[in-house]
Amino acid sequence: MKRTFVWFGAVFVSLLLLSNVSAVPQTQSQPAMDLIEQMEDEKLTLKALSTHPILSSTDSNGLIDLIIQIITMIINFVITLINFVTELMGLIGLIQSFIDAIFTLIDLVNQFIQMLNDLFNPQELVLI
Secondary structure, X not given: OHHHHHHHHHHHHHHHHHHHHHOOOHHXXXXXXXXXXXXXXXHHHHHHHHOOOOOOOOOOOOHHHHHHHHHHHHHHHHHHXXXXXXXXXXXXXXXXXXXXXXXXXXXXXXXXXXXXXXXXXXXXXXXX
């Protein structure tokens, strides 16, 4: 019975530690969430522009309608290109945030190692 409680306790503690490690503080996830919201807003705006009745007409009854269709195709191509560039810039921003987080983590690990080194080697400490 005691082994079962110890086993469940160990599993619970390991799950608790795993959840704490995998949790992302809001201060570090907020820039990424802002970028994602901005990209979604831009997508909605561009989608609303592309569904405009004048821009989405596909009837061809004459030369003017053909010109409108050509202009519509050009506008749709430009909108698609803008969407691609926007998503690419958002992805680049996310990658930069990820790299900054990795550098911060490396710096914190270095500081932690230095603190442990100072803890185990007190003769190197200088008293003021």
